[in-house]
Amino acid sequence: xxxxxxxxxxxxxxxxxxxxxxxxxxxxxxxxxxxxxxxxxxxxxxxxxxxxxxxxxxxxxxxxxxxxxxxxxxxxxxxxxxxxxxxxxxxxxxxxxxxxxxxxxxxxxxxxxxxxxxxxxxxxxxxxxxxxxxxxxxxxxxxxxxxxxxxxxxxxxxxxxxxxxxxxxxxxxxxxxxxxxxxxxxxxxxxxxxxxxxxxxxxxxxxxxxxxxxxxxxxxxxxxxxxxxxxxxxxxxxxxxxxxxxxxxxxxxxxxxxxxxxxxxxxxxxxxxxxxxxxxxxxxxxxxxxxxxxxxxxxxxxxxxxxxxxxxxxxxxxxxxxxxxxxxxxxxxxxxxxxxxxxxxxxxxxxxxxxxxxxxxxxxxxxxxxxxxxxxxxxxxxxxxxxxxxxxxxxxxxxxxxxxxxxxxxxxxxxx
Amino acid sequence: xxxxxxxxxxxxxxxxxxxxxxxxxxxxxxxxxxxxxxxxxxxxxxxxxxxxxxxxxxxxxxxxxxxxxxxxxxxxxxxxxxxxxxxxxxxxxxxxxxxxxxxxxxxxxxxxxxxxxxxxxxxxxxxxxxxxxxxxxxxxxxxxxxxxxxxxxxxxxxxxxxxxxxxxxxxxxxxxxxxxxxxxxxxxxxxxxxxxxxxxxxxxxxxxxxxxxxxxxxxxxxxxxxxxxxxxxxxxxxxxxxxxxxxxxxxxxxxxxxxxxxxxxxxxxxxxxxxxxxxxxxxxxxxxxxx
Numbered sequence: 001x002x003x004x005x006x007x008x009x010x011x012x013x014x015x016x017x018x019x020x021x022x023x024x025x026x027x028x029x030x031x032x033x034x035x036x037x038x039x040x041x042x043x044x045x046x047x048x049x050x051x052x053x054x055x056x057x058x059x060x061x062x063x064x065x066x067x068x069x070x071x072x073x074x075x076x077x078x079x080x081x082x083x084x085x086x087x088x089x090x091x092x093x094x095x096x097x098x099x100x101x102x103x104x105x106x107x108x109x110x111x112x113x114x115x116x117x118x119x120x121x122x123x124x125x126x127x128x129x130x131x132x133x134x135x136x137x138x139x140x141x142x143x144x145x146x147x148x149x150x151x152x153x154x155x156x157x158x159x160x161x162x163x164x165x166x167x168x169x170x171x172x173x174x175x176x177x178x179x180x181x182x183x184x185x186x187x188x189x190x191x192x193x194x195x196x197x198x199x200x201x202x203x204x205x206x207x208x209x210x211x212x213x214x215x216x217x218x219x220x221x222x223x224x225x226x227x228x229x230x231x232x233x234x235x236x237x238x239x240x241x242x243x244x245x246x247x248x249x250x251x252x253x254x255x256x257x258x259x260x261x262x263x264x265x266x267x268x269x270x271x272x273x274x275x276x277x278x279x280x281x282x283x284x285x286x287x288x289x290x291x292x293x294x295x296x297x298x299x300x301x302x303x304x305x306x307x308x309x310x311x312x313x314x315x316x317x318x319x320x321x322x323x324x325x326x327x328x329x330x331x332x333x334x335x336x337x338x339x340x341x342x343x344x345x346x347x348x349x350x351x352x353x354x355x356x357x358x359x360x361x362x363x364x365x366x367x368x369x370x371x372x373x374x375x376x377x378x379x380x381x382x383x384x385x386x387x388x389x390x391x392x393x394x395x396x397x398x399x400x401x402x403x404x405x406x407x408x409x410x411x412x413x414x415x416x
Numbered sequence: 417x418x419x420x421x422x423x424x425x426x427x428x429x430x431x432x433x434x435x436x437x438x439x440x441x442x443x444x445x446x447x448x449x450x451x452x453x454x455x456x457x458x459x460x461x462x463x464x465x466x467x468x469x470x471x472x473x474x475x476x477x478x479x480x481x482x483x484x485x486x487x488x489x490x491x492x493x494x495x496x497x498x499x500x501x502x503x504x505x506x507x508x509x510x511x512x513x514x515x516x517x518x519x520x521x522x523x524x525x526x527x528x529x530x531x532x533x534x535x536x537x538x539x540x541x542x543x544x545x546x547x548x549x550x551x552x553x554x555x556x557x558x559x560x561x562x563x564x565x566x567x568x569x570x571x572x573x574x575x576x577x578x579x580x581x582x583x584x585x586x587x588x589x590x591x592x593x594x595x596x597x598x599x600x601x602x603x604x605x606x607x608x609x610x611x612x613x614x615x616x617x618x619x620x621x622x623x624x625x626x627x628x629x630x631x632x633x634x635x636x637x638x639x640x641x642x643x644x645x646x647x648x649x650x651x652x653x654x655x656x657x658x659x660x661x662x663x664x665x666x667x668x669x670x671x672x673x674x675x676x677x678x679x680x681x682x683x684x685x686x687x688x689x690x691x692x693x694x695x696x697x698x699x700x701x702x703x704x705x706x707x
Binding site for chain 1: 458459460461480544545546547563565567568569652653654655656657667670671672673
């Protein structure tokens with residue numbers, strides 16, 4: 001009898017000990033924040049700071065795999081099982097509609113942020129059917145890099161329209177045996193970004209709603225943008241190998257000094273200015289080109305933060321969301337990690353500009369950004385455009401046929 | 417009495433294997449078939465239901481499916497044929513090597529041992545039009561004046577097949593080498609005494625006796641090639657008419673979370689590979705029966 005009691009006491013003590021190790025202290029709330037890894041350590045130090053000033057709450061930063069698709073699939077697996085393991089998710093701008101429609105992320109309560117403080121494009125990426133689902137965290141947008149030195153030497157101004165661009169390539173790049181224009185044309189998500197910039201710059205648009213109301217107009221927009229991209233090959237501005245290039249392939253050519261113009265994301269700036277670059281100090285940044293009488297647009301990339309619908313601590317999660325997207329947090333991440341902030345004011349902060357002098361030029365570009373089509377079935381939308389645009393650029397199909405196929409398939413997806 | 421006892425024992429001994437086959441083989445195939453009769457989508461589970469055979473009807477009218485089936489077929493036939501010819505040649509050479517045999521055997525196996533994703537990444541660097549070794553060598557020896565876009569629209573399928581041949585020929589070679597070793601030396605001695613030439617010996621002795629091994633190699637390779645995913649995924653992502661059925665299925669199942677339609681496609685792929693294998697086995701059996 002005595003022995004039994006003792007055994008029970010030991011067991012109880014062991015259980016308490018084991019449990020005590022794996023859960024926070026009595027009454028403490030644990031919040032898990034999942035996002036892509038931040039090698040600069042800025043996010044980690046923000047989390048430490050937050051925990052120190054918030055007794056009773058422990059936030060843990062859970063770094064996710066770098067590959068975007070892997071992150072997506074991980075999240076889908078957790079959320080489709082209504083998992084509570086993660087309270088806050090960092091989401092790619094193209095995932096909002098899918099996660100919102102599935103009911104995985106919670107609408108943002110009014111008053112948590114002042115929408116006027118944020119860049120318009122990233123904010124729009126978080127809106128699904130008129131409801132805001134999170135807060136923009138850091139952003140990305142396509143920019144045109146060019147060889148400042150070569151344009152100046154030839155006395156050619158930085159082009160704004162595609163016609164001027166073509167002339168600049170003919171005059172400066174082709175006589176030198178350089179490539180005029182390198183970009184991302186492999187069949188993957190990056191092709192969509194580059195292609196939509198062509199399409200928007202011609203005054204076109206490809207929203208799913210517009211496909212419902214005016215399919216013929218969308219079809220001709222799509223075909224026109226394909227023709228524009230084909231002309232880069234026909235005129236010898238872009239090598240055929242662009243059709244196999246992702247970001248790093250085109251970036252390599254540019255920083256090796258083999259191309260005059262280069263469309264890429266802001267990250268390529270630090271590579272162009274890096275020690276191994278052959279074009280260090282010779283590079284300029286410009287908005288993308290557009291047709292005469294139209295406007296330049298850049299495709300938005302970047303990441304937002306949203307609260308899981310299945311979190312057990314929505315209030316604490318929202319409080320941390322406000323902190324991690326606060327001016328202070330964005331500033332620290334901009335200075336230490338080079339992450340492009342989503343708040344307008346951060347671009348005017350002298351400390352941020354001192355650490356990243358090029359942010360000023362990027363801000364110009366970021367004023368005219370647009371989102372890829374929003375759809376809960378975005379992966380299908382993306383694959384459809386990728387497949388047919390790539391086939392047309394590879395001359396496997398005619399531009400008109402590709403455009404017709406895209407419109408009919410997107411119409412089908414829009415009705416799902 | 418003893419016989420019955422033995423039968424029962426045999427059944428007992430077979431049970432674990434049978435259980436494995438059912439759990440790992442029959443069950444997934446059946447559940448896949450059940451799934452293929454629904455429109456289950458992991459993202460939007462509220463909208464799911466039983467839809468009968470409509471996924472298969474959709475499959476029949478899906479141009480992408482038929483296009484990818486054709487491309488998969490081309491890839492399989494061309495790459496397996498090349499692998500068989502090259503593998504046979506390598507096996508014949510290795511069989512006659514006397515010195516340094518171990519070193520030869522292990523070096524020839526290298527490509528097969530490499531994980532496919534590693535090999536594919538290596539090939540994508542080798543075939544890169546600007547920084548790749550292949551173009552650099554071709555340019556230096558003066559064979560080409562402009563870089564060849566190996567993974568571009570015109571050559572993508574050729575490059576993918578070459579990479580696959582490089583990767584899996586060793587497998588065929590090793591199986592055929594084992595076959596060659598199993599042919600008794602006396603046959604060759606007898607042929608030599610009869611004054612048969614090399615070609616006659618090869619046709620009358622080597623090839624017929626090697627047939628079961630060729631059958632195994634072709635069967636395994638064809639089944640594998642028909643499901644090819646990783647190599648092409650890394651090299652082209654399925655662009656430029658290199659998309660295979662497995663890549664299409666991956667898109668539907670994992671990118672779109674469309675379990676119903678994706679399962680219908682896997683059932684179709686399973687049926688095609690099953691029938692293809694049955695056909696190959698029959699063909700090999702018929703052609704190797706003594707006449």
